[in-house]
Amino acid sequence: MGLLLRWACAFLLLALTYNPTQWNYIRWSMNNYQQEQPLAVLLGLLLLIWYIIYLxxxxxxxxxxxMFLVLSVVGALVWVLYDWNMLSLDNPDIVTWIAILALSIVLGIGLGWSIVRRMLTGQVDMDNVDH
Incomplete structure (x- = not known):
């Protein structure tokens, strides 16, 4: 459950920042920056902090x-699905959602790598802490 939650939060971060609908920070801030400048700056800073933490x-x-390897595997999977005619890339909105999904998988795996590693190897990761 921890890995799924980390991926979902990464997906939410990317989708809140930009997606093909009207419900995203980029489009909202472009349309409302003059009227809502303090809120646009605050939300932009919060998103930036969230990105810094995740990255x-x-x-x-x-x-x-x-990150390159994970993105390559996801890209190859998309290529296979497209080649087998299971996925159409004619719609730019679909391509955007696929990109958001791919990047969120990279961030989700990066955030949950300790969980994956522990499940696969039994080894626990730990930061070095000096007392």
């Missing part, structure tokens, strides 16, 4: 190469 945790757990 830093992901980079620390799987690194840039690990």
């Amino acid at each position: 830093r945790a992901t980079l620390r757990s799987i690194g840039g190469f690990g």
